Amino acid sequence: MTTTYxxxxxxxxxxxSRKVPMADLRTLMEGLGHxxxxxxxxxGQAVFTADHGDEESLAAELTAxxxxxxxFPVDVIVRDHAYLKAIVDNCPFPxxxxxxxxxxxxxxxxxxxxxxxxxxxxxxxxxxEFRLGDRALYLYAPNGLGRSKLAEYLSRPRxxxxxxxxxxxxxxVVKLVEMTGE
Numbered sequence: 001m002t003t004t005y006x007x008x009x010x011x012x013x014x015x016x017s018r019k020v021p022m023a024d025l026r027t028l029m030e031g032l033g034h035x036x037x038x039x040x041x042x043x044g045q046a047v048f049t050a051d052h053g054d055e056e057s058l059a060a061e062l063t064a065x066x067x068x069x070x071x072f073p074v075d076v077i078v079r080d081h082a083y084l085k086a087i088v089d090n091c092p093f094p095x096x097x098x099x100x101x102x103x104x105x106x107x108x109x110x111x112x113x114x115x116x117x118x119x120x121x122x123x124x125x126x127x128x129e130f131r132l133g134d135r136a137l138y139l140y141a142p143n144g145l146g147r148s149k150l151a152e153y154l155s156r157p158r159x160x161x162x163x164x165x166x167x168x169x170x171x172x173v174v175k176l177v178e179m180t181g182e
Contacts, residue, residue: 002051003080004036004180007062008107009044010075010166020044020070028069032061040175044074045168047179055079059109075164077107081180083134088177092131093140100171101144106137106154109164116159125150137165145169 007029012020022039025046029037034048050058059078066074087105088095095103114132122129128150130139141148145167153159168176 002035002049004047004049004182005055005058005078005080006084006176006180007046007048007059008077008079008166008168009046009066010077010164012044012074013042018072018074020066020074022046024069025066028065029062032065038179040179041172043172044166045172045176047176055083075109075166077109077164077166079107081177084173084177084180087133087136088174090133092133092138093129095170098140098170100169100174102140102142103170104139104141104145104151104167105133105170105173106139106165106167108135108137108160110162111135112137112163117154120150120153122150125153130154139167 009020012018022042026037026039029046029048034050037046037048039046053061055078059076062078063074063076066076093103112132112135128139128141128148130137130150137154139148139151139154141151145151
């Protein structure tokens with residue numbers, strides 16, 4: 001059975017370093033036996049179909065292939081269409097009323113619990129807010145991510161210790177659902 005997935009690459013093509021050209025990424029993924037490979041933007045998203053493996057094994061395979069091809073490690077999270085759609089469907093914020101730059105999803109490689117974020121004084125960060133979902137964190141930042149104090153707290157290494165975490169704005173979250181559903 002063939003499944004459609006999105007691969008989320010963390011920290012590539014930012015500030016001129018860790019360059020992974022999307023055409024090269026697509027070729028690499030096709031070489032791994034994946035079909036229908038398409039990329040979205042330059043910030044590290046690719047959609048593909050696979051008839052073998054699961055999210056974790058596909059992420060591990062792609063991580064190893066990227067390091068071999070480009071010479072540096074890149075964290076990769078792979079999620080299927082059903083998961084990505086559930087993230088959109090279960091959004092705790094009124095996404096339809098917000099601009100894409102105001103709402104973000106951080107995808108985690110494994111489940112995280114609220115205790116991990118207990119030290120954050122959410123009341124002090126209002127009107128910014130976050131909520132946890134299934135291996136994801138939803139962040140409402142009305143002034144955008146670049147000005148968000150809450151985003152700064154949430155990205156601290158000790159809060160994300162032991163998991164891969166990569167964030168996408170709501171426009172990208174929705175686009176990946178569309179692309180994996182085609």
